[in-house]
Amino acid sequence: MIPADGSTVAADITTGRRRYHRGVPETTPPVTEQLIHARGLTKCFGSFTAVNGIDFDVAPGEAFGFLGPNGAGKTSTMRMIGTVSPVTSGELTVFGLDPAQHGARIRARLGVVPQADTLDSELSVLENLLTYGRYFDLSWAESRRRAKELLEFVQLSERSDDRVEPLSGGMKRRLVIARSLINEPSLLLLDEPTTGLDPQARHLVWDRLYRLKQRGVTLCLTTHYMDEAEQLCDRLVVMDQARIVAEGSPRQLIDRYVTREVLELRFRRADDETDDSSYLDGRLEGLAERIEQLPDRVLVYTEDGEAAAATAYERGLRPASVLVRRSSLEDVFLRLTGRSLVD
Amino acid sequence: MTITGLRRARPGAIASRRSLHVLEHDLLVFRRGWYSYLLSGLSQPFLYLVSMGIGLGLYVNRNGGVPGGVPYLDYIAPALLVTQAMMAGAFEAAWPIMGKIHWDKTYFAALNTPIGALDLLVGDLMWIGFRATLLSVLFLVVIVLLGAAASPLVVLAVPVAVLTALAFAAPIMAFAATQTGDGGFTALFRFGITPMFLFSGTFFPIERLPLFLQPLAWITPLYHGVAAARSLALGQVDPVGLTVHVAALVAVALAGLWAGRITFRRRLVV
Amino acid sequence: MLTIRIAPPLALARPTRLVERNLLVYRRTFMVIFSGFFEPLFYLFSMGFGVGALIGNVPLADGSSVPYVVFVAPALLASSAMNGAIYETSNNFFFKLKYAKLYDAIIATPMSLNDIARGEVMWALLRGSLYAVGFLAVIVVLGLAGFRLVSSPLGLLAFPAAMVVGFGFAGAGLAATTFVRHWRDFDFMQLAIMPMFLFSGTFYPIDGYPPALQAFVQATPLYRGVHLIRALTTGTPDATLLIDLAYLVAMGLIGLAITSRRLGKLLQS
Numbered sequence: 001m002i003p004a005d006g007s008t009v010a011a012d013i014t015t016g017r018r019r020y021h022r023g024v025p026e027t028t029p030p031v032t033e034q035l036i037h038a039r040g041l042t043k044c045f046g047s048f049t050a051v052n053g054i055d056f057d058v059a060p061g062e063a064f065g066f067l068g069p070n071g072a073g074k075t076s077t078m079r080m081i082g083t084v085s086p087v088t089s090g091e092l093t094v095f096g097l098d099p100a101q102h103g104a105r106i107r108a109r110l111g112v113v114p115q116a117d118t119l120d121s122e123l124s125v126l127e128n129l130l131t132y133g134r135y136f137d138l139s140w141a142e143s144r145r146r147a148k149e150l151l152e153f154v155q156l157s158e159r160s161d162d163r164v165e166p167l168s169g170g171m172k173r174r175l176v177i178a179r180s181l182i183n184e185p186s187l188l189l190l191d192e193p194t195t196g197l198d199p200q201a202r203h204l205v206w207d208r209l210y211r212l213k214q215r216g217v218t219l220c221l222t223t224h225y226m227d228e229a230e231q232l233c234d235r236l237v238v239m240d241q242a243r244i245v246a247e248g249s250p251r252q253l254i255d256r257y258v259t260r261e262v263l264e265l266r267f268r269r270a271d272d273e274t275d276d277s278s279y280l281d282g283r284l285e286g287l288a289e290r291i292e293q294l295p296d297r298v299l300v301y302t303e304d305g306e307a308a309a310a311t312a313y314e315r316g317l318r319p320a321s322v323l324v325r326r327s328s329l330e331d332v333f334l335r336l337t338g339r340s341l342v343d
Numbered sequence: 344m345t346i347t348g349l350r351r352a353r354p355g356a357i358a359s360r361r362s363l364h365v366l367e368h369d370l371l372v373f374r375r376g377w378y379s380y381l382l383s384g385l386s387q388p389f390l391y392l393v394s395m396g397i398g399l400g401l402y403v404n405r406n407g408g409v410p411g412g413v414p415y416l417d418y419i420a421p422a423l424l425v426t427q428a429m430m431a432g433a434f435e436a437a438w439p440i441m442g443k444i445h446w447d448k449t450y451f452a453a454l455n456t457p458i459g460a461l462d463l464l465v466g467d468l469m470w471i472g473f474r475a476t477l478l479s480v481l482f483l484v485v486i487v488l489l490g491a492a493a494s495p496l497v498v499l500a501v502p503v504a505v506l507t508a509l510a511f512a513a514p515i516m517a518f519a520a521t522q523t524g525d526g527g528f529t530a531l532f533r534f535g536i537t538p539m540f541l542f543s544g545t546f547f548p549i550e551r552l553p554l555f556l557q558p559l560a561w562i563t564p565l566y567h568g569v570a571a572a573r574s575l576a577l578g579q580v581d582p583v584g585l586t587v588h589v590a591a592l593v594a595v596a597l598a599g600l601w602a603g604r605i606t607f608r609r610r611l612v613v
Numbered sequence: 614m615l616t617i618r619i620a621p622p623l624a625l626a627r628p629t630r631l632v633e634r635n636l637l638v639y640r641r642t643f644m645v646i647f648s649g650f651f652e653p654l655f656y657l658f659s660m661g662f663g664v665g666a667l668i669g670n671v672p673l674a675d676g677s678s679v680p681y682v683v684f685v686a687p688a689l690l691a692s693s694a695m696n697g698a699i700y701e702t703s704n705n706f707f708f709k710l711k712y713a714k715l716y717d718a719i720i721a722t723p724m725s726l727n728d729i730a731r732g733e734v735m736w737a738l739l740r741g742s743l744y745a746v747g748f749l750a751v752i753v754v755l756g757l758a759g760f761r762l763v764s765s766p767l768g769l770l771a772f773p774a775a776m777v778v779g780f781g782f783a784g785a786g787l788a789a790t791t792f793v794r795h796w797r798d799f800d801f802m803q804l805a806i807m808p809m810f811l812f813s814g815t816f817y818p819i820d821g822y823p824p825a826l827q828a829f830v831q832a833t834p835l836y837r838g839v840h841l842i843r844a845l846t847t848g849t850p851d852a853t854l855l856i857d858l859a860y861l862v863a864m865g866l867i868g869l870a871i872t873s874r875r876l877g878k879l880l881q882s
Binding site: 376379382383386387390391393394395398399401402403406408409415526529530533534537538541542546547551552 | 644645648649651652655656658659660663664666667668669671681797800803804807808811812816817821
């Protein structure tokens with residue numbers, strides 16, 4: 001019988017610890033045992049390299065995020081961790097186990113929320129959970145008990161006998177989250193958990209994920225929403241073009257890659273003006289350590305936005321609007337991964 | 344790479360007992376709409392049996408009938424028992440499997456659990472076998488009630504029908520795992536299943552086919568299913584012939600399973 | 614571009630736009646249409662020649678008797694006209710109506726509901742005529758090879774007759790589909806089509822039926838279609854052909870009228 005409750009995790013983690021030990025940034029609790037451990041992790045599809053030699057560790061109880069634009073390799077990484085995609089090369093252990101050898105044992109302790117809902121449209125809400133529980137070798141009675149509890153948890157109890165099809169996007173997402181918890185996993189993998197949801201639905205999902213984290217469930221998620229990463233993640237890595245380009249807590253990343261504040265100057269320009277920089281006439285030079293110029297907007301990265309704005313006025317610039325704001329993870333993201341579309 | 348990874352996981356095994364959970368899932372779906380499954384599965388062979396066996400049979404029998412002087416109804420009843428199983432097996436292995444892989448992607452949900460790709464293959468194949476068994480038993484009852492069963496051995500035609508269903512389902516499942524649209528199924532049914540239904544000895548002996556087409560009929564699995572079931576139903580069993588027919592069906596089913604191992608892994612474990 | 618540039622009378626000009634649109638779509642799935650051509654041929658060879666050899670001759674309505682294949686060939690032509698029309702006006706029409714939301718977009722243009730109904734019928738007929746032409750071509754080739762399946766010059770009228778059969782079923786199919794709520798409901802449509810195909814005098818004469826059943830079968834549209842085409846190809850016409858024609862044309866027209874009204878309810882509410 002395969003333990004579905006993660007009771008043997010500790011034993012497996014010792015193996016992981018023996019293999020590797022490293023310091024962890026001060027923002028996370030000091031842990032030495034890694035749930036996920038990757039070194040030089042690589043995934044190739046034919047000649048295309050989706051993940052190119054990345055290193056990371058995820059500790060128990062941590063909320064760990066993969067941030068990056070579409071096609072950065074986040075989903076491929078998640079699928080390797082979920083043992084549904086074979087590792088091309090490099091080292092990967094989950095719960096201290098090798099996915100190639102112990103795929104089923106690992107999956108028995110994982111919860112997975114895939115990017116697409118993959119619900120069974122031929123079954124009711126409750127039956128979706130029941131059959132999924134059976135896949136984990138739960139008895140019907142136990143599966144039913146947990147399913148009811150989980151529907152309560154994701155606020156779907158009153159829909160339990162309905163078909164899946166008419167559910168809203170947010171409800172389907174919550175149902176997938178409930179489904180991923182049926183085996184009481186100690187590690188939950190979430191691939192873009194809130195993409196496509198309205199704000200109410202997103203906040204409800206975040207709220208549930210936060211409660212799971214409080215209960216000690218380790219979260220590992222991908223997202224391209226900065227607010228989601230800031231809300232949920234203790235620590236994150238930014239991926240771009242199959243590699244990890246930065247790692248740290250949200251605050252650390254902001255401190256490291258951008259200034260404290262950003263001054264945004266927006267200019268009203270005639271449509272026929274083509275020369276990008278003519279309207280600035282070099283008047284912003286030396287104002288800040290980094291200035292980013294967009295077609296109708298200038299971003300000035302500075303420690304003091306108000307002062308920089310005053311200087312711009314003194315130098316004769318007359319922007320149509322001026323905004324001073326605290327810099328965010330979004331600035332880090334754009335700095336690291338660029339502004340060009342990757343779709 | 345892909346395959347070695349999995350082979351290390353379960354050396355030599357085709358699938359684990361977890362495939363039973365896949366079967367359970369299918370049965371749960373079945374519980375919801377069993378009447379429409381059975382209605383659509385049984386109505387067609389029943390209507391063919393009455394129309395061809397009784398209506399058209401009148402004219403066949405009047406003209407001396409099929410070789411051996413067997414009533415036409417008795418002649419086509421076991422053949423229709425096998426063809427309905429073929430239809431059920433072929434259909435369930437095509438569109439529904441494509442749905443689970445490509446449209447609804449429910450296979451990928453199952454793969455996030457201890458279930459493996461081969462559990463899905465074997466589990467769903469068991470489901471198709473179960474469904475074919477149910478339909479075949481019910482159709483056998485219809486045959487007996489219509490008085491179209493010449494020998495008690497007709498009971499053994501049911502396992503032959505189920506085996507035929509699997510001989511179609513296994514390779515078609517393997518094929519479904521290579522498809523990204525249902526265009527291939529349309530061609531398969533139009534140019535494979537329908538001609539087999541019409542020319543593999545169902546309605547007339549294949550000796551009536553032009554000489555050059557007869558070897559083509561011999562190599563179709565449906566011919567072997569029909570020939571085996573008919574010999575049992577008419578009580579004219581030739582042990583050697585029966586063995587050959589059954590062996591041919593088993594061989595095709597196993598070849599399909601083997602191909603499915605490859606295509607399921609290739610499609611689902613990437 | 615594969616668009617048809619013809620100038621039909623105004624009443625049919627707009628429906629033709631829908632046919633053009635369908636042609637554009639089906640250019641990509643040509644195989645689906647093309648392969649449908651083989652189904653009646655497979656039946657012709659299996660039933661007509663294979664089973665026909667077990668049967669020999671069968672009697673016609675006028676008492677004469679013909680080889681079985683001569684008897685069954687016109688019935689297969691009528692059945693394939695029915696099937697072609699039903700394929701196109703059931704699943705395909707339903708998909709465009711409920712899922713692709715095609716007509717919601719179209720009614721925002723000068724196209725009327727009538728135009729939509731007529732356009733879809735024209736399209737179904739176009740597809741059906743392709744099959745009829747193919748089937749008749751094979752019959753001609755078989756005739757040249759010494760297998761005469763048509764014994765009268767009236768057989769030339771089998772093509773327009775097949776169009777009339779297609780028209781009747783296309784109108785009825787569209788009308789029925791406007792009442793469909795779920796794919797499963799098409800099972801019921803099959804439960805009407807399949808018995809007609811097997812019991813309406815297609816594969817054997819219905820003389821052996823009890824009188825009440827005979828009367829019932831004679832009231833089904835496929836029986837009328839088979840009766841019409843068989844009389845033409847075997848050269849045994851009589852006044853009852855007018856009943857066949859009136860029946861099928863009326864079915865098509867009533868179907869069209871119901872379809873326009875139902876489309877109004879479904880699309881403009």
